[in-house]
Amino acid sequence: MPDDAPLHIAFLLFPDVTQLDLTGPAQILSRLGNARLDLVAKTPDPVRTDAQFSLTPTATFADLPRTDILCVPGGFGTVAAMEDEATLAWVRQVAAEAQWVTSVCTGSLILAAAGLLTGYRAACHWASREQLGWFGAVPVAERVVFDRNRVTGGGVTAGIDFALALTAAIRGEAHAKLVQLSLEYDPAPPYDSGSPARAEPETLARYHAMVDEFAPGRAEKVRAIAERVAERGAGG
Template identity: 65%
Template sequence: MQISFLLFPHVTQLDLTGPAQVLSRLPDAKVELVGKTSDAVPTDAGFPLLPTATFDTAGTPDILCVPGGFGVTGAMEDEATLAWLRHTAEQAQWITSVCTGALVLGAAGLLRGYRATTHWASHEWLAAFGAIPVKERVVFDRNRVTGGGVTAGIDFGLALAARIAGEDHARFIQLSLEYDPAPPFDAGSPDKASSATLERYQKLVARFASDRAARYQAAADRLQRRE
């Protein structure tokens, strides 16, 4: 079971490492972190991840997964990245994403006509890439599987593991990871967070990704011209 995660600068590492930890426990699993080059890739957590393969050397995956993070705008603008995704998706059994990685799949033209989800703060942009937005934590549509924001990647991994190896094995993975969430606060969605917390998040986005909406729109426009 070959599992390939796209690795790009300023990825949210938990979008990748959460589902990677789960999916690595599928029978005969092999996880690859695929970068444009073999250079270490900075994450938004302040530490780098090292690719285990490049676009030129990566194997043909059974599962292709695109994580998210503030770096998705750069990935959406990089034609080599989009070309690799299109080529790889032709051969993969499962084409998947976590968080705003869905928008990278969208920019590659891989979600048109598919039901999908993403991080709540970017959910409205799914339709711009021809996807059908669904506000659920994990969404399956044929061989497309998308997870919501960040921590939803663990749920995504378990749900996909159940489809591939059966629910009993997925339950075994859950137990082995002691995945028994009991968050100390009930503020994990915009519907539950206070207005002050929500405003603080919006200021963070304005600081680190003030041009995000414009770059999302430009990527959607490029896809439309290509098609």
């Protein structure tokens, strides 16, 4: 496409989304140039995030039947979104015509539940990555994964890297570097604890305890969804 071709970007918005999965990439992709961005939800009502504030949709599923770029964030609300047929139906609908079908963190599980990652390499949050395989996707332990027109980012902050990589793919590396500079994206974390490979054992234990508290039985629920998806597929 021409470097300055107009683009429409749609982010799925659902209750208990991790807001940084959405707002990090949105900040970067809003600087693609000649681009319009929408936050799309089932209804126009404000949607609570897992950061205890709400985001206001700019469009509903009914308002927006197509887009150029679909981006699906993750969060503690992922399982409920995977179980909501209206959400999955909209994701499938817009993905059918989108130039890019993308996700951040556990948003890739929503794409997988919609049948959009079968046979595709994909990233996810490290704690849920292997669950992609239950849906026929190929889990990849990388921060950003491109496979044809599917682009998936790892956990939460990987959404920034994902959006810069997608910007480069669409507008060129020079434009992506300009966006990075304009946002002073020059990470220097105070602790080397951003990966389970480097985190201290007690930190890992506290993380798993937190997940058990706020999303009890999440893995079992995802597996059950995957089994239902497989049964429907087998049934033709």
